[in-house]
Amino acid sequence: xxxxxxxxxxxxxxxxxxxxxxxxxxxxxxxxxxxxxxxxxxxxxxxxxxxxxxxxxxxxxxxxxxxxxxxxxxxxxxxxxxxxxxxxxxxxxxxxxxxxxxxxxxxxxxxxxxxxxxxxxxxxxxxxxxxxxxxxxxxxxxxxxxxxxxxxxxxxxxxxxxxxxxxxxxxx
Amino acid sequence: xxxxxxxxxxxxxxxxxxxxxxxxxxxxxxxxxxxxxxxxxxxxxxxxxxxxxxxxxxxxxxxxxxxxxxxxxxxxxxxxxxxxxxxxxxxxxxxxxxxxxxxxxxxxxxxxxxxxxxxxxxxxxxxxxxxxxxxxxxxxxxxxxxxxxxxxxxxxxxxxxxxxxxxxx
Numbered sequence: 001x002x003x004x005x006x007x008x009x010x011x012x013x014x015x016x017x018x019x020x021x022x023x024x025x026x027x028x029x030x031x032x033x034x035x036x037x038x039x040x041x042x043x044x045x046x047x048x049x050x051x052x053x054x055x056x057x058x059x060x061x062x063x064x065x066x067x068x069x070x071x072x073x074x075x076x077x078x079x080x081x082x083x084x085x086x087x088x089x090x091x092x093x094x095x096x097x098x099x100x101x102x103x104x105x106x107x108x109x110x111x112x113x114x115x116x117x118x119x120x121x122x123x124x125x126x127x128x129x130x131x132x133x134x135x136x137x138x139x140x141x142x143x144x145x146x147x148x149x150x151x152x153x154x155x156x157x158x159x160x161x162x163x164x165x166x167x168x169x170x171x172x
Numbered sequence: 173x174x175x176x177x178x179x180x181x182x183x184x185x186x187x188x189x190x191x192x193x194x195x196x197x198x199x200x201x202x203x204x205x206x207x208x209x210x211x212x213x214x215x216x217x218x219x220x221x222x223x224x225x226x227x228x229x230x231x232x233x234x235x236x237x238x239x240x241x242x243x244x245x246x247x248x249x250x251x252x253x254x255x256x257x258x259x260x261x262x263x264x265x266x267x268x269x270x271x272x273x274x275x276x277x278x279x280x281x282x283x284x285x286x287x288x289x290x291x292x293x294x295x296x297x298x299x300x301x302x303x304x305x306x307x308x309x310x311x312x313x314x315x316x317x318x319x320x321x322x323x324x325x326x327x328x329x330x331x332x333x334x335x336x337x338x339x340x341x
Binding site for chain 2: 004005008009011012013014015016017018019020021025026028029032033036037040
């Protein structure tokens with residue numbers, strides 16, 4: 001800061017005159033605040049009125065637009081599904097009746113037959129659950145592969161030989 | 173008088189800072205007292221609406237920034253609603269003719285010849301003693317631009333004031 005800048009700063013500070021804050025200034029300031037507040041409220045009210053008018057116009061025209069668009073819309077899925085059900089009777093009828101029973105025995109029967117032969121004839125009708133047959137099939141498949149394995153595989157032949165499958169199975 | 177809710181301390185602040193703000197406004201307008209009063213009042217009105225937010229922080233900086241921007245905007249305006257009257261509203265008292273008033277008039281006349289940005293930068297830098305960063309913040313420009321405005325304004329003032337006091341012959 002050189003001499004001129006120092007003189008400029010001093011000049012700006014020295015020329016400051018004290019101006020009191022008079023009641024007239026205060027009243028004028030409060031009048032300005034009131035006017036600005038009023039104009040703000042008017043702007044807000046006008047903006048909200050415009051928004052409400054726009055929404056009401058939009059809601060008034062929206063149902064008309066929807067009903068006008070409904071007949072023009074083709075709906076293929078509801079039209080095809082009722083007609084296909086009578087036409088496709090040969091395909092649907094067997095699939096409705098047979099698939100689940102036929103498929104389940106086909107898949108489960110080999111497992112049950114393999115498992116039933118060691119366990120005995122009386123347990124086959126008494127075991128309709130697939131979980132029991134699956135567990136037995138696991139045990140049943142394992143016996144032929146490792147004959148010298150411990151208790152579960154060696155016991156059924158001995159039971160068959162003794163002629164009391166249910167008693168020997170229950171004791172295990 | 174209507175009580176203004178949510179503006180506790182605003183009247184005290186306005187009363188305390190009125191004189192200083194008016195001085196800054198007068199320098200920013202190049203000595204136009206009436207326009208300076210209008211600017212200060214408008215800045216205080218804007219401050220009143222922002223008072224709940226800035227009262228605890230920096231109301232002085234806020235109102236100073238508003239004042240500078242209002243002064244720059246009013247300098248771009250061509251007409252301020254002034255109408256000619258038969259008699260001058262403010263007449264200088266005979267006791268006012270002093271060296272202080274003469275110096276102030278000379279300074280205000282010199283400041284009036286600067287551009288609004290240069291004037292604001294010089295006033296904030298040398299009258300309010302603000303650092304360059306705060307001058308730039310008040311002007312809404314980078315620090316380098318504010319520094320450039322201030323240095324060019326000072327150079328112009330140096331030229332104007334040296335011309336006015338240059339001895340004849």
